[in-house]
Amino acid sequence: xxxxxxxxxxxxxxxxxxxxxxxxxxxxxxxxxxxxxxxxxxxxxxxxxxxxxxxxxxxxxxxxxxxxxxxxxxxxxxxxxxxxxxxxxxxxxxxxxxxxxxxxxxxxxxxxxxxxxxxxxxxxxxxxxxxxxxxxxxxxxxxxxxxxxxxxxxxxxxxxxxxxxxxxxxxxxxxxxxxxxxxxxxxxxxxxxxxxxxxxxxxxxxxxxxxxxxxxxxxxxxxxxxxxxxxxxxxxxxxxxxxxxxxxxxxxxxxxxxxxxxxxxxxxxxxxxxxxxxxxxxxxxxxxxxxxxxxxxxxxxxxxxxxxxxxxxxxxxxxxxxxxxxxxxxxxxxxxxxxxxxxxx
Amino acid sequence: xxxxxxxxxxxxxxxxxxxxxxxxxxxxxxxxxxxxxxxxxxxxxxxxxxxxxxxxxxxxxxxxxxxxxxxxxxxxxxxxxxxxxxxxxxxxxxxxxxxxxxxxxxxxxxxxxxxxxxxxxxxxxxxxxxxxxxxxxxxxxxxxxxxxxxxxxxxxxxxxxxxxxxxxxxxxxxxxxxxxxxxxxxxxxxxxxxxxxxxxxxxxxxxxxxxxxxxxxxxxxxxxxxxxxxxxxxxxxxxxxxxxxxxxxxxxxxxxxxxxxxxxxxxxxxxxxxxxxxxxxxxxxxxxxxxxxxxxxxxxxxxxxxxxxxxxxxxxxxxxxxxxxxxxxxxxxxxxxxxxxxxxx
DNA sequence: CTGAAAGCGCTAACAG
DNA sequence: CTGTTAGCGCTTTCAG
Numbered sequence: 001x002x003x004x005x006x007x008x009x010x011x012x013x014x015x016x017x018x019x020x021x022x023x024x025x026x027x028x029x030x031x032x033x034x035x036x037x038x039x040x041x042x043x044x045x046x047x048x049x050x051x052x053x054x055x056x057x058x059x060x061x062x063x064x065x066x067x068x069x070x071x072x073x074x075x076x077x078x079x080x081x082x083x084x085x086x087x088x089x090x091x092x093x094x095x096x097x098x099x100x101x102x103x104x105x106x107x108x109x110x111x112x113x114x115x116x117x118x119x120x121x122x123x124x125x126x127x128x129x130x131x132x133x134x135x136x137x138x139x140x141x142x143x144x145x146x147x148x149x150x151x152x153x154x155x156x157x158x159x160x161x162x163x164x165x166x167x168x169x170x171x172x173x174x175x176x177x178x179x180x181x182x183x184x185x186x187x188x189x190x191x192x193x194x195x196x197x198x199x200x201x202x203x204x205x206x207x208x209x210x211x212x213x214x215x216x217x218x219x220x221x222x223x224x225x226x227x228x229x230x231x232x233x234x235x236x237x238x239x240x241x242x243x244x245x246x247x248x249x250x251x252x253x254x255x256x257x258x259x260x261x262x263x264x265x266x267x268x269x270x271x272x273x274x275x276x277x278x279x280x281x282x283x284x285x286x287x288x289x290x291x292x293x294x295x296x297x298x299x300x301x302x303x304x305x306x307x308x309x310x311x312x313x314x315x316x317x318x319x320x321x322x323x324x325x326x327x328x329x330x331x332x333x334x335x336x337x338x339x340x341x342x343x344x345x
Numbered sequence: 346x347x348x349x350x351x352x353x354x355x356x357x358x359x360x361x362x363x364x365x366x367x368x369x370x371x372x373x374x375x376x377x378x379x380x381x382x383x384x385x386x387x388x389x390x391x392x393x394x395x396x397x398x399x400x401x402x403x404x405x406x407x408x409x410x411x412x413x414x415x416x417x418x419x420x421x422x423x424x425x426x427x428x429x430x431x432x433x434x435x436x437x438x439x440x441x442x443x444x445x446x447x448x449x450x451x452x453x454x455x456x457x458x459x460x461x462x463x464x465x466x467x468x469x470x471x472x473x474x475x476x477x478x479x480x481x482x483x484x485x486x487x488x489x490x491x492x493x494x495x496x497x498x499x500x501x502x503x504x505x506x507x508x509x510x511x512x513x514x515x516x517x518x519x520x521x522x523x524x525x526x527x528x529x530x531x532x533x534x535x536x537x538x539x540x541x542x543x544x545x546x547x548x549x550x551x552x553x554x555x556x557x558x559x560x561x562x563x564x565x566x567x568x569x570x571x572x573x574x575x576x577x578x579x580x581x582x583x584x585x586x587x588x589x590x591x592x593x594x595x596x597x598x599x600x601x602x603x604x605x606x607x608x609x610x611x612x613x614x615x616x617x618x619x620x621x622x623x624x625x626x627x628x629x630x631x632x633x634x635x636x637x638x639x640x641x642x643x644x645x646x647x648x649x650x651x652x653x654x655x656x657x658x659x660x661x662x663x664x665x666x667x668x669x670x671x672x673x674x675x676x677x678x679x680x681x682x683x684x685x686x687x688x689x690x
Numbered sequence: 691c692t693g694a695a696a697g698c699g700c701t702a703a704c705a706g
Numbered sequence: 707c708t709g710t711t712a713g714c715g716c717t718t719t720c721a722g
């Protein structure tokens with residue numbers, strides 16, 4: 001059994017009291033240099049490390065923050081996590097990641113698991129399935145700091161970090177229009193996700209601005225956000241089989257974009273450039289894909305950083321915060337013939 | 346400030362002692378049904394949740410395991426993490442992920458951070474830069490359970506989970522040979538990583554088995570394992586500019602594979618099928634890449650699962666374990682014209 | 691059946 | 707300058 005050395009061991013070995021040892025280790029001014037040296041040297045020698053759990057219990061905080069995303073095996077989220085981690089570690093916090101796999105039940109369990117006082121705050125991106133927010137609301141009401149990013153909840157009084165989804169969608173759709181496409185379908189994410197209506201709106205506005213009709217049948221939803229490939233394939237198939245077959249698709253997310261390409265490759269192997277694609281994606285191999293696609297990239301790393309800074313500020317503030325900000329960053333559009341981005345952050 | 350309810354609050358509210366409440370909550374046989382009901386109902390009503398930190402302090406364990414990988418934004422590792430998470434959560438453990446970014450210093454800091462009694466065990470995949478293992482050795486000697494996966498340390502007495510790297514490399518190289526290539530270069534990972542000599546060996550053996558000469562110049566190392574794109578690009582450039590220019594490349598890892606393709610696309614835009622590629626990769630969009638490549642896939646999810654099961658077994662064993670196993674799984678080869686894998690696990 | 695008290699490792703008044 | 711004591715939330719003897 002792992003039995004780490006404690007302050008008591010040092011005290012006993014040196015014939016001092018635990019409080020003296022504690023103070024010496026924290027370099028307190030009320031301890032003689034001589035004793036400090038003695039204690040420090042001995043602690044060093046036996047590789048003493050304070051027990052963070054005891055500290056947490058005393059200080060009533062764990063210096064850890066929980067992150068809940070749908071999955072880490074997704075470029076957007078893994079980049080966001082890199083951003084989260086970079087500021088968390090810099091400020092002395094651990095990061096505990098958990099995945100909802102876009103399932104409501106998993107989300108509830110994980111949130112419960114993380115909460116219970118084992119994290120000081122939560123960074124949340126909603127699962128695609130979730131429509132009931134009481135599990136989060138309750139914890140938030142009890143005082144657990146939370147910051148939402150990417151997939152947010154509209155009426156939740158806390159900080160949020162998102163991108164301008166409407167604008168990103170508008171630009172992607174407009175690009176397709178400018179390339180000469182007129183029958184543009186939209187492969188959409190789960191309907192109740194915050195990002196879904198925003199992106200739909202941008203898509204619609206771009207059509208309207210360029211005098212193209214909006215055809216509701218052209219919008220196909222994927223309720224599992226691409227987590228189930230078959231669902232994406234079915235949606236793509238519906239699009240391909242429409243009487244008035246689209247000549248382009250605007251795709252609403254990373255996983256949907258790759259799923260869509262896979263499906264197109266399956267249904268249309270000889271004729272990949274039959275349909276143009278523009279979609280949200282943070283993949284770092286997007287430039288290597290075939291058929292080549294235009295894509296909207298979100299500043300995932302920065303989003304993670306900002307959300308974490310906000311959360312830590314919330315955690316470390318001693319007066320209750322009533323004013324919440326909603327940071328909205330811009331996306332970046334990469335037409336499919338643009339030079340490749342060589343490095344993902 | 347977040348102030349969760351404690352057992353004391355319940356005791357006070359109900360006019361009981363804390364020990365009675367504690368026992369009632371754990372459904373102890375020595376508490377009357379009536380009292381139990383009273384306590385349970387009230388606890389439910391105020392959403393009482395035991396403080397896991399206090400529990401950890403008492404039980405001297407945290408029910409959390411630390412994972413250290415180079416980065417999560419890498420298909421192999423994010424899939425492995427999914428496997429880790431799936432068994433960890435099932436057995437009631439939290440997973441704390443940290444990334445070394447293939448830098449020695451980060452690895453040391455993170456391992457220290459995780460250890461110190463805040464995790465019950467460690468799941469480790471070495472950083473590409475690390476050559477000194479004392480930070481891990483010491484913790485292990487002090488009794489912290491550890492399991493290595495993928496990138497292991499040869500002389501470290503603990504459980505390990507790897508794939509048959511030599512065989513995977515052999516098969517990939519052989520495939521290139523069977524396709525008619527005779528001048529096969531090898532884009533290799535950092536030299537001191539365990540997987541590097543193994544994969545090099547498989548490459549060499551395949552050449553030899555088919556009567557091809559081994560040309561040491563054909564082996565180009567990337568000391569940062571692809572984390573720095575420029576390094577990969579330079580290596581690819583050296584390969585392309587060789588007097589006896591190779592007609593194929595066997596690439597040793599995920600990040601190198603995509604980096605290699607990006608570089609080829611840059612140097613050779615018109616002539617992508619000039620050089621055939623076969624490489625290790627767990628990307629789920631590999632079938633969409635252009636130029637298309639053959640790839641060796643590792644059972645990342647299973648590796649994560651097995652490693653975690655072993656670790657938890659180590660943690661929960663009360664007698665010290667002296668016999669360690671080295672699980673070696675098989676890789677799977679996908680020729681570049683094979684039907685696509687539709688779902689990543 | 692229930693309560694009082696000790697202790698997990700650490701810090702922080704409070705005394706000397 | 708150093709020691710004693712109490713307490714963070716919880717479980718667990720040990721006493722009733």
